[in-house]
Amino acid sequence: MKSLRRIRAVAAKEARQLVRDRLTLGMVVGIPVLQILLFGYAINMDVRHLRAGVADEANTALSRQLVEDMQAGQVVRFVLQTHGPDGLMEALRRGEITIGLYIPADFERRLADDARPAAQLLADGSDPTILNVAIQLLKMPSPLIVAPARNSGQLFELRNFYNPERRSAVQIVPALIGVILTMTMVLFTAVAIVRERERGNLELLITTPVRTTELMLGKLMPYILIGLIQVTIVLLVGHFLFRVPMRGHLGDVYVAALAFIAASLTLGLLISTLAKSQFQAMQLTLFVFLPSILLSGFMFPFDGMPPLAQQIAEVLPLTHFVRLIRGIVLRGASIGELLPEVWALVTFFAVAITLAVLRFRKRLD
Amino acid sequence: MDIAITASGLTRRFGAVTAVDHLDLEIPKGRIYGFLGPNGSGKSTTFRMLCGLLRPSEGQVKVMGYDATREPEAVRRELGYMTQRFSLYDDLSVDENLEFVAEIYGLPRRDKRDRIFEARREYRLEDLRRQRAGTMSGGQRQRLALAAATLHRPALLLLDEPTSAVDPQSRREFWESLFDQVETGTTILVSTHYMDEAERCHELAILDRGRVAARGAPKTLMNDIDATVIEVACDRPRQAHHVLMTVREVRSVTQLGSLLHILVDPTMTDPEARIGKRLEEERLPASVQRTAASLEDVFVAATRMSREGPAS
Ligand SMILES: Nc1ncnc2c1ncn2[C@@H]1O[C@H](COP(=O)(O)OP(=O)(O)OP(=O)(O)O)[C@@H](O)[C@H]1O
Ligand SMILES: [Mg+2]
Numbered sequence: 142m143k144s145l146r147r148i149r150a151v152a153a154k155e156a157r158q159l160v161r162d163r164l165t166l167g168m169v170v171g172i173p174v175l176q177i178l179l180f181g182y183a184i185n186m187d188v189r190h191l192r193a194g195v196a197d198e199a200n201t202a203l204s205r206q207l208v209e210d211m212q213a214g215q216v217v218r219f220v221l222q223t224h225g226p227d228g229l230m231e232a233l234r235r236g237e238i239t240i241g242l243y244i245p246a247d248f249e250r251r252l253a254d255d256a257r258p259a260a261q262l263l264a265d266g267s268d269p270t271i272l273n274v275a276i277q278l279l280k281m282p283s284p285l286i287v288a289p290a291r292n293s294g295q296l297f298e299l300r301n302f303y304n305p306e307r308r309s310a311v312q313i314v315p316a317l318i319g320v321i322l323t324m325t326m327v328l329f330t331a332v333a334i335v336r337e338r339e340r341g342n343l344e345l346l347i348t349t350p351v352r353t354t355e356l357m358l359g360k361l362m363p364y365i366l367i368g369l370i371q372v373t374i375v376l377l378v379g380h381f382l383f384r385v386p387m388r389g390h391l392g393d394v395y396v397a398a399l400a401f402i403a404a405s406l407t408l409g410l411l412i413s414t415l416a417k418s419q420f421q422a423m424q425l426t427l428f429v430f431l432p433s434i435l436l437s438g439f440m441f442p443f444d445g446m447p448p449l450a451q452q453i454a455e456v457l458p459l460t461h462f463v464r465l466i467r468g469i470v471l472r473g474a475s476i477g478e479l480l481p482e483v484w485a486l487v488t489f490f491a492v493a494i495t496l497a498v499l500r501f502r503k504r505l506d
Numbered sequence: 507m508d509i510a511i512t513a514s515g516l517t518r519r520f521g522a523v524t525a526v527d528h529l530d531l532e533i534p535k536g537r538i539y540g541f542l543g544p545n546g547s548g549k550s551t552t553f554r555m556l557c558g559l560l561r562p563s564e565g566q567v568k569v570m571g572y573d574a575t576r577e578p579e580a581v582r583r584e585l586g587y588m589t590q591r592f593s594l595y596d597d598l599s600v601d602e603n604l605e606f607v608a609e610i611y612g613l614p615r616r617d618k619r620d621r622i623f624e625a626r627r628e629y630r631l632e633d634l635r636r637q638r639a640g641t642m643s644g645g646q647r648q649r650l651a652l653a654a655a656t657l658h659r660p661a662l663l664l665l666d667e668p669t670s671a672v673d674p675q676s677r678r679e680f681w682e683s684l685f686d687q688v689e690t691g692t693t694i695l696v697s698t699h700y701m702d703e704a705e706r707c708h709e710l711a712i713l714d715r716g717r718v719a720a721r722g723a724p725k726t727l728m729n730d731i732d733a734t735v736i737e738v739a740c741d742r743p744r745q746a747h748h749v750l751m752t753v754r755e756v757r758s759v760t761q762l763g764s765l766l767h768i769l770v771d772p773t774m775t776d777p778e779a780r781i782g783k784r785l786e787e788e789r790l791p792a793s794v795q796r797t798a799a800s801l802e803d804v805f806v807a808a809t810r811m812s813r814e815g816p817a818s
Contacts, residue, residue, distance in 0.1 A: 147609065341589065348557045349607070350579070503578065504560065
């Protein structure tokens with residue numbers, strides 16, 4: 142009874158402070174909106190209109206058709222005509238173009254000859270995406286219609302489920318909820334206790350009857366609400382601006398988000414008991430944030446990572462949330478089908494809060 | 507008599523610094539006990555050990571019958587602690603801070619409103635109810651901190667320099683309220699740099715570099731001062747000051763306007779005549795008189811002596 146009152150008092154106090162902190166409050170709405178716009182628009186993984194150059198030394202009907210075919214695919218856009226591979230290489234180096242097409246004078250003879258490549262693509266390999274595009278371009282059908290040897294037929298046909306238009310916003314936006322929550326939730330609680338220590342509040346607080354668990358739970362409460370607000374913002378913007386489908390149940394999304402929010406907040410609390418200053422707390426948060434982004438499957442596919450990276454990723458809450466949210470939102474899975482991921486988050490929460498409570502001493506030394 | 511606090515051999519080191527050095531204390535219940543001491547003499551560190559915020563490097567401390575190191579929670583139930591640095595919330599208003607403290611201490615709902623109301627009246631916070639603590643003046647903030655520390659009616663109050671920024675009028679009122687609380691059985695431990703406040707305590711300990719340099723009731727301390735106090739009135743006090751500093755037995759000289767207040771080693775025989783003569787030799791005619799010791803004299807004598815060692 143008294144315990145509940147104390148938790149409520151801490152939560153109310155924390156909420157008041159939060160509401161009065163204009164900048165932080167702005168971040169609650171600002172971060173999700175800004176991030177989703179950034180990721181949704183700027184980080185567009187559908188590559189289009191790469192600047193390309195061509196050096197056509199054959200200059201025949203067929204070679205011109207090749208150039209047109211490539212242009213028609215919209216992946217590249219020819220902005221430069223030059224002579225010889227040297228001209229292309231120079232333009233590549235200067236960054237004027239990212240892909241060069243070199244068509245040698247004996248292009249047509251080479252086309253007939255299976256042993257020799259007919260033309261050459263020069264790609265700026267310093268950007269992995271461009272290299273990928275170049276590899277895709279290699280599969281382009283030959284402009285020579287009478288070339289039965291090449292028309293051997295494709296072995297596989299790709300059928301793209303869940304994201305037929307291959308829009309990256311569809312893949313990114315749901316998982317972005319997790320990235321945004323990692324950024325805000327962990328940081329909010331990471332500075333929460335350190336701030337009280339820095340401002341001298343802790344010296345009074347720990348001489349009161351408030352228990353460590355009460356203090357921790359009270360501090361979490363207002364941020365759970367903040368987290369759910371952020372989830373809602375991302376879902377709304379994602380739905381209306383990027384037409385991200387919602388194939389699962391909205392309730393499941395919130396259950397998953399709740400588990401993830403709890404895990405992230407306690408991770409922040411744990412950081413807060415380790416750090417001596419707000420600055421340290423922020424650094425530690427960043428220390429968690431980067432691997433979360435890189436290893437969680439948000440950016441790179443989980444299965445492609447080396448075993449050690451996978452093991453680290455399994456510990457990070459974001460990994461499990463990315464699986465949950467993609468499952469629910471894009472594949473229409475129910476939370477019941479993804480229970481292992483939920484348990485992983487709940488376990489993380491339990492372990493982190495236990496550690497935080499154990500680490501926190503009601504003392505100054 | 508009932509004892510509120512006992513400490514024996516209480517010591518706290520921070521690396522090479524010994525902040526509190528084998529302190530022995532016995533503080534009876536229902537009294538105002540004062541800590542007087544220069545900056546860094548270990549007052550705040552002692553307070554922190556009393557409420558279990560810092561663990562002693564050595565020694566024992568019992569507060570209200572509980573071991574402060576092993577059962578800090580039991581001690582804290584009995585305790586109201588006002589920290590030297592303001593430690594309520596700057597971004598909360600007076601009412602919100604008091605409300606928070608009341609909830610944390612689990613005051614019965616019926617009492618809560620009454621107590622907050624009384625506290626506001628007692629510490630003259632009525633006009634500041636909605637003001638954020640961070641925007642209040644130093645003295646207003648200290649009054650709020652005090653209101654918060656006494657809200658749950660603790661049996662023991664630890665006040666670390668509670669009036670360092672409070673105006674004289676408020677200080678008087680504040681001390682009146684302390685005596686009211688003592689009347690109801692509260693024990694109060696208070697540190698201060700003000701002599702007039704120290705003089706109002708039932709008992710005092712003068713700390714110097716972590717040790718007790720002198721202790722006792724203020725009156726007793728003044729009567730038993732280990733020095734002769736002399737007052738010199740002369741036309742050129744600055745010159746007289748320099749001359750007096752060359753006298754071996756003179757321990758300290760304080761100028762008060764055109765008066766010089768001097769502490770002399772008690773072993774010096776007939777100090778008035780000898781000091782008068784010394785000033786005469788320098789053509790500084792003066793009237794020299796013995797006078798009663800003030801508490802400040804006691805403080806200066808005690809902290810100086812332990813600095814130079816009692817033998818000198
Ligand atoms: N956390 C700490 N780490 C290192 N040294 C400390 C710490 N706390 C106190 N000290 C040192 O212990 C000594 C006593 O400090 P304390 O704060 O107890 O003095 P004080 O009597 O309260 O002084 P003041 O009148 O200035 O408030 C000082 O020399 C101080 O530098
Ligand atoms: Mg102090």
